Amino acid sequence: MRKEKLRFILNNKMFIIGSILFFAVVLVVIFAPLIAPHTYAEQSSMRLAAPCSEYPFGTDQYGRCIFSRVIYGSRIALSVGIVAVIIETLIGVTLGIVAGYYGKAIDKIVLFITDTTWSIPPIILAMAIVLMMGSSAQNVAIAIAVVSWAQFTKIVRAKVQSLKNLSYIEAAKIYGETDLSIILRYILPNLVSTIIILATLALPSAILSTTSMGFLGLGAQQPQPDWGMILSDGIQFIKNAPWITMAPGLAIVWTVLGFNLLGEGVKEMLDPRLKV
Amino acid sequence: MNDIIRYIAKRLVIGVLVVLFVTVLIFAIMQAMPGDPVDLMVDTRVSAEKVMEIKAQWGLDKPPVVQYFYWLGNIFQGDFGTSISLKQNVTDLIAQRLPYTLMLTGAALIIEYLLAIPLGLLAAVRKNRLTDKALTITTVVLWSMPPFWLGVLLMMIFSIKLNVLPLSGYSGFISLILPALTLALPALAQIFRLTRSEVLDVMDEKYVTTAYAKGIDNRKVLIKHVLRNALIPVTVMFFLSLPWLIGGAVVVENVFAWPGMGQLLWKGIAKQDFVIVQGIIFVITILTVICNIIGDMISGILDPRIRLE
């Protein structure tokens, strides 16, 4: 069995490439101060300098090293993304279990709330929430979580509905086990693989949303090196200094692609028929 | 026929409820916003009586619940109020910009589906072969692209390097090409994958074997039986994907200085102009709800099983 799993992993090229991209990002996050030649806020007199040995991706209008800013930026992108996914998993899974397990009116209410959140473009609702709470990395994480838990709820709810009718869960009910104990002991363990898949696939879109918010100026503020912000600052110099937009763009694609491939691989391994 | 009417009526009621709920949500968010809107709006030199007068005129001296109904009443009369930062009627502002946003999202939707459906079908028919793999990888990469960076890349190539398309702003139909592509390409991945997996699922269905057993030729089976069923969820997705596309449009409009609602929204947010923000969110919500209802209706028409639910 273990051997088969191993063979499966080795045959799953997407998973392997995804993992490599992913571990590279993790290394960058951990060793950012060692990799980056400068700090993210350090300004020099060389403004809008082209890529050279000192500044591998050039400098911005304040003479800051783009490469170093992008390296440090991975910390913001990843931490905001991960915090957002943790929060949305908690909200989404809890509501999904409650709706699926109790059904009836509770289910209807949860379903109505999810339908409503689907009716506002997530990024726009997130913008409104950040506007309400103030621009900061934490608030972006919260806003992204608030607008994207519905996916978890829908899938978990459907899964719980089918689990609920399994005979051993019905038997547990007849034995008089409490709902909480049934949920924790029988239902939750059966949801683990689904939750892992959903969370790994939610991370890349959370990171994309984070950078989109940063691009619109909502999120970490200067001189924090937010990828989206570096890119949007670079657009005004697109004719004279196109390199400013290259490094953050590549970084985003690298990270998001890595997580997407990893997520696809995990899904392929745990539950290929799950429709996400 | 009765089934369909009942089904549509049910969807309409839910749609109205959703819109009402969203208005409550927007109102709550705006209430929670730091700072008093009237204080932001008027000059500090204006007397306290004058401020009270303005507040009374807007109903802002009343409790929040009453205020909500004032606001709701105004909205349903088509009055979104006056922008704080631009000092213009928000209804007019939106009316000016809405056509541009619809043009952009409409063009993007068309590009997206015209490319994604044939490619999805092709990948499904060539499952696990080179074409399929190449298409799958390309779409995953596109899906991982932040639209704003894709926009920048397209600008660099077509506007700066080749100088064949306008860099930004609106100057006729030709300036639509780059923003529409920027919006469509990343979104295409989802529709491609949906089409591919649906076609593969349907090809496994027994009724497809039945169709072959009846002596229907391959091309007809693919069109009449496989595509006809596989495209049900794809068609529904056409309408349901609108909110995501409008969300993407907000970003893309800012890259290309496209004179649509997204740019207006961004200006509103940058200036903390909540009148603009709530007006735009409301309009977008209505659009989304309408699209959802159309999507549900279409799926009811295309799939006779759904009408019974």
Next chain:
Amino acid sequence: MKDKVIDIKELCVDFHTQGGIVKAVDHVSFDIRKGEVFALVGESGCGKSTTAMGIMQLIRSPGTISGGEVHFEGRDLLRLSAAEMTKVRGREIGMIFQNPLDSLNPVYTIGGQMMEGLMVEKMDKKEAYQIAFDMLRDVKISDVESRMKSYPHEISGGMRQRVMIGMMLCRNPKLLIADEPTTALDVTIQAGIIQLMNELRQKYGSAVLIITHDFGIVADIADRVGVMYAGNLIEVGEVTEIFDHPKHPYTRLLMKALPTITKEEGRLETIKGTVPNLAEERQGCNFADRCPSCLPQCREKKPVLLEVASGHLCACHLEEGGSNHAR
């Protein structure tokens, strides 16, 4: 000898899997005569459905037909072009399937789906409607007019199977293949379907290839029967002959495993062991490992179908040279 409707010779179907090539149908030969009902029986996975799909050339990847001949109306179907084979399907050979819900397209009406097959032949709509209408009446569907407009999910399972039968008979094919036509239905409805098939084949004169694991159905409807085991056809003969004098040890065990009213013991017998892995290259008889009377040569040489009595063929070393075997 009566005219043969179809003559299958050495048909082979392989499935290319990760574990190797699975010989799902391995050199299977039999024929069906005009107006006859031939039953193919065996456990699930023995290759009986695959044989039927092979005749229709509806095998899907990763399966391929790797050899053999299927003679029908004087030509070898396996040599026809795809377009020519399309014309054979439905027109000359019809096929109905196990699960009547999955077998009808959910988005088209019953009438539409019946007419679709008819209109392949450039028939006008009115005529097609009339034929479909009469056919539905023939398969004993009440209120035909409104049923024509019904969608598959709106009618019961038994009725859907009647529609399937009607749909496949309305072009009056010379051969009707019925793959487990009653398995997915309630027992009470099964008898009705079998009776209907019996009536209709007399009326329309089609030969029938019925695939089943149920000897009850075989006894009810079939004239001749072929027993399959692990991709091989191991015994063929008249129903009465096979029921009264089963020769192959597998067939005997299968008969013993049948519940009968007259049986005195309270327990049913089971066949010990499991079907071998068909992806492995093997010598000898596929049944050797489970056979109660296995001989040394059974593990070395594969037995071939030989006539053991008039019209009764059996592939077993025990029967070669009329050796007296343990009972």
